[in-house]
Amino acid sequence: MKYATLAVHGGLKDESHQAVTYPLYLSSTFIQPDSEHFQAYGYSRSANPTSASVEKLVADLEGAKHAFATSSGMAANALVFELLEEGDRVLISSDVYGGTWLFTTQLFAKRGIEFEVVDDFNTYDFSKAPANTRLAFIESPTNPLLTVMDIRRVAAAAKARGILTVVDNTFLTSYLQKPLDLGADIVVYSATKYYAGHSDLLAGFVVLNDDTLYERLRIYSKALGGILDPLDSFLVSRGIRTLPLRMDQHNRNAERVAEFLSSHPGAEKVFYPGRRDHPGRDIQAKQASGSGGVLSFRFNESEYDLDRFVKSLRIFAFAVSLGGVESLICRPATMTHESYSPELQQKLGITRNLLRVAVGIEDPEDLIKDLEDAFAAAKR
Ligand SMILES: Cc1ncc(COP(=O)(O)O)c(C=O)c1O
Known part of the structure; x- marks a missing residue:
């Protein structure tokens, strides 16, 4: 399916009543068949059918294997930053959203994570990055100066040093740009913006292909609890249709x-x-x-x-x-x-x-x- 068709028809299908629109499951908990066997959904902090539907929709639109729906764009960034350990180093673009900057300056230091502010990733020499560098975080175009980062170059140079590239693709969405196809490892979104599209909710996504990173993030997401609730998941799906x-x-x-x-x-x-x-x-x-x-x-x-x-x-x-x-x-x-x-x-x-x-x-x-x-x- 082409992008616009997938935007309209993607996500999960309702198999019980053949509803055209995937149902809104406003349930925090789900009944289990017996004490030994559990069905796909147990508790909505781990998984909820309506949230799973929008996650599938966003992953498929990106051509990716996995997506997490989060309670805001900052919750998406925060989830990804959980991949960092004390002593790790982050390369962060000097021109990023103010909330991301706030996280960097307030929370990295508190957690013993070093950060290096990179003014121009297009000319940054990754061979000089210290050995503890784990992650490069960029936006393209940047907020608010609309500087364009060469994602392919950054991702290739970072990969050569074993550094993960994370791209905040909020400004363009997967409709206009697909960072994973350009070599990035993880894409984050404030879905408050174009995906939802109507200035009536906050939401975010983390999108990726790597199964190992996905498993780690799945556990962190469950532990942190910053998930997108079913009603907002439903509304984001509705926004994505157009x-x-x-x-x-x-x-x-x-x-x-x-x-x-x-x-x-x-x-x-x-x-x-x-x-x-x-x-x-x-x-x-x-x-x-x-x-x-x-x-x-x-x-x-x-x-x-x-x-x-x-x-x-x-x-x-x-x-x-x-x-x-x-x-x-x-x-x-x-x-x-x-x-x-x-x-x-x-x-x-x-x-x-x-x-x-x-x-x-x-x-x-x-x-x-x-x-x-x-x-x-x-x-x-
Ligand atoms: C590029 C970008 N990334 C992330 C965010 C954070 O998103 P949210 O406000 O949904 O937490 C914003 C919000 O303005 C943004 O513009």
């Missing part, structure tokens, strides 16, 4: 908005991998089939008032997050990436005039008019 349609529209709209901003004096610089002037454009074209719905730009504060701009928006909401049907704008320096120190923000370019735009699936003409009107209202 993922290809929505992603196509997000992608088209983001291209239009990026084009508009690039020619508007209110935007000093636009970051979107689909644009001709983006330095990662060629790698992006090789490893993904689109650039997704997120872009960022530097707001021209000398000529426009940023606060008036965001307050004048009528369709775009000034809010964190992305991947829902509605368009959002946020300021990473004070919102999604406030866990970075001001010095690090400055070094990386997460400046106070950087705005991140999550382009929704509305009519692009309305979105552009909304931005145009807000710039006009914000002119100094």
Whole structure:
């Protein structure tokens, strides 16, 4: 089956009543046949049929063997980080989601795990990585500066040193990019974003092929308990049915908005991998089939008032997050990436005039008019 067909028909099938939609099993526990024999489901922290259905759907869409559905994207990251032991070392991209950075700076040190911040994985020399290096964590494109990492290069160089590559593929989903096919070992998602797609729940996934890692993560997941509950599993499955349609529209709209901003004096610089002037454009074209719905730009504060701009928006909401049907704008320096120190923000370019735009699936003409009107209202 092709991706869009699988998105609609994938997951488990209801064998009892032939329901077209897989049922929502709101049960914490399951009756066992006798004291010696146990059926597939025992207790919903270990496995639940509705959650198993969305896990199968996400794994199949990725072309992978295994998926775990977790209670949020951060729960997915936290589960993967359980693979690390005291004394291990992690390579982490300097440009990652603020929550991932928070985990790195707050929890790795507490657990005796070393981390090295890598500014540019595309040129990082893996042969110099110390012997205790176990895991490389990247996003591509990165959040919020949309830098493109050459996943194939990173994964191959890491593998040669026995280092696991973990890719946060939240911005693109498996519809636009499949990191496992590019050589990565584990893919993580905030399914709060495009998979669920409607800004009405939190969810995450860990996706992988390796059976040994899967078995370890299965035990850790059961012990930690950060699983996705059945109702949200049902809603994520429902969201995924329309993922290809929505992603196509997000992608088209983001291209239009990026084009508009690039020619508007209110935007000093636009970051979107689909644009001709983006330095990662060629790698992006090789490893993904689109650039997704997120872009960022530097707001021209000398000529426009940023606060008036965001307050004048009528369709775009000034809010964190992305991947829902509605368009959002946020300021990473004070919102999604406030866990970075001001010095690090400055070094990386997460400046106070950087705005991140999550382009929704509305009519692009309305979105552009909304931005145009807000710039006009914000002119100094
Ligand atoms: C790239 C990325 N990864 C992970 C997360 C964390 O996901 P969640 O908010 O579902 O825990 C986010 C949230 O914004 C994100 O943008």
